[in-house]
Amino acid sequence: xxxxxxxxxxxxxxxxxxxxxxxxxxxxxxxxxxxxxxxxxxxxxxxxxxxxxxxxxxxxxxxxxxxxxxxxxxxxxxxxxxxxxxxxxxxxxxxxxxxxxxxxxxxxxxxxxxxxxxxxxxxxxxxxxxxxxxxxxxxxxxxxxxxxxxxxxxxxxxxxxxxxxxxxxxxxxxxxxxxxxxxxxxxxxxxxxxxxxxxxxxxxxxxxxxxxxxxxxxxxxxxxxxxxxxxxxxxxxxxxxxxx
Numbered sequence: 001x002x003x004x005x006x007x008x009x010x011x012x013x014x015x016x017x018x019x020x021x022x023x024x025x026x027x028x029x030x031x032x033x034x035x036x037x038x039x040x041x042x043x044x045x046x047x048x049x050x051x052x053x054x055x056x057x058x059x060x061x062x063x064x065x066x067x068x069x070x071x072x073x074x075x076x077x078x079x080x081x082x083x084x085x086x087x088x089x090x091x092x093x094x095x096x097x098x099x100x101x102x103x104x105x106x107x108x109x110x111x112x113x114x115x116x117x118x119x120x121x122x123x124x125x126x127x128x129x130x131x132x133x134x135x136x137x138x139x140x141x142x143x144x145x146x147x148x149x150x151x152x153x154x155x156x157x158x159x160x161x162x163x164x165x166x167x168x169x170x171x172x173x174x175x176x177x178x179x180x181x182x183x184x185x186x187x188x189x190x191x192x193x194x195x196x197x198x199x200x201x202x203x204x205x206x207x208x209x210x211x212x213x214x215x216x217x218x219x220x221x222x223x224x225x226x227x228x229x230x231x232x233x234x235x236x237x238x239x240x241x242x243x244x
Contacts, residue, residue, distance in 0.1 A: 030120075079168070151195040152202075
């Protein structure tokens with residue numbers, strides 16, 4: 001399913017502050033497309049609508065907001081949504097750094113438009129990293145392919161994380177991925193692309209052919225013999241999604 005615009009979904013029962021934010025979200029470019037009463041229903045919404053933002057009540061019966069975020073990161077989604085956790089007074093949550101790794105920030109309730117804007121800005125500016133288990137799996141895949149540990153491998157890992165979060169970035173590597181790699185690594189966009197290309201070439205010279213064929217099958221042009229940067233990034237990100 002394709003992704004249209006900046007759709008948001010709300011997860012949680014009425015009375016948790018969600019209804020107060022409905023009118024405020026459009027001012028920040030989001031349209032609230034649907035609401036689910038529970039975390040289980042919310043996971044179904046993520047699959048169906050592929051939203052870019054999930055506004056989630058931190059306190060919910062059955063599955064609290066933090067458990068919801070953890071479950072969401074295991075789903076096979078085209079877009080992994082940013083998560084805004086609505087925190088009622090007195091509720092204890094994991095520290096902000098632990099939540100950031102999950103792609104979530106908290107918003108203390110009751111909230112106003114100013115604090116909503118600050119929270120959304122924090123979500124937009126956070127690094128798009130992989131959850132720890134996904135990062136470990138990607139590292140194992142790169143090892144199996146024979147990708148050497150140098151700047152090109154680091155750039156590939158960062159690019160795969162970006163595409164795992166949002167597959168739409170593949171439509172515009174030079175505009176959407178390479179500048180972000182440059183920002184995070186200090187390389188120029190051209191240097192980042194060149195480093196990834198060299199890493200792929202090194203892997204296809206000395207890596208395990210069986211592993212390369214297992215992951216890429218017959219998707220690589222026989223004349224070229226190895227994947228392009230875009231093909232490598234896309235296939236590794238998809239491998240992580242299929243393992244959800």
